[in-house]
Amino acid sequence: MGIASLVLGIISIVIGVFSAGSLGWVGAVIGIIGIVLAIQGKKIPDQANLSQAGFICSIIGTVLCLLTYIACVACVGCLALLA
């Protein structure tokens, strides 16, 4: 659980930093799953430290991805431009 959350957290940070504009939705989903796994991992004493690191990385990654991904109905206009 701890390693999985850390890996997912790092992946979401990488997506958030390098390609949140296009893949932010993937990064946000990965980051949120990482947070859930980290909390599950914190309950296992051996994995508490790794899980804590995974928790922090997942939160940072999720925030980075959400920042650039989430757009409101405003972006209907963007679709029209692409069509």
Next chain:
Amino acid sequence: MIPWYGLFIVLGVAAGAVAGYFLIRRNHMEFDDFIQIACFVGLGAMVGAKLLYLIVSWRSIDFSRITDLEYLNALMGGGFVFYGGLLGGLIGLYLCGKILHIPVLDYARVSIPVIPLVHAFGRIGCAFVGCCYGVPYDGPGAVVYTESIAAPTGVPLFPVQAVEVAGNLVIAVVLGLYGEICRRNGKRLKSLQLYLILYAAFRFVLEFVRYDDSERGILMGLSTSQWISIVICAVVIVTEILSHRRVSGTV
């Protein structure tokens, strides 16, 4: 360029986490469980909000280009509908209870003021971006966008986003006070039902002063959100009557 909408959603989630922390601690519950529930609800809300957006704007989608990665990403990035998020969030809540065996309804009843709080921040983002705009209006408080990818520029508009921000904050405060009063008197919380009724009624009225109907669909003179508001109110009222009768029947 600053992504205003995303920024305010992130600020809203942060404010919601702080408010949730105090609400959960005050009711002697586990904050870690609250975060897990929030994650499930958040995922469900993202999926639901996106699905309803795709449904209401399906006419503008070019399905022949759905395998084009650039187009797919634009489609996934462009637009969320709050009511879809609400329904998706409820499904996420149900799944969380089933998968993680957490008493999700108890947590939801206590932390429900967090939803209108986060929603209020989202609407501030709308006001900055210019989406979810109001009808043309030149009275006090009218807003004029000089640059917006959604709202008509140079036209005075009703500040519907600001009204929704204020309304959501009032709903959050009412729910918070209601929860506190119930906790002190040892009464069973019905904050979920109260929130759904308050927001649905408020949204139904607000829809009359929104001007982005063409982007969201109209059916028999009412917008998609107004129809959803009617359905939500009907479902809550019917389930409450049935539940009241069941309780009266067993006493």
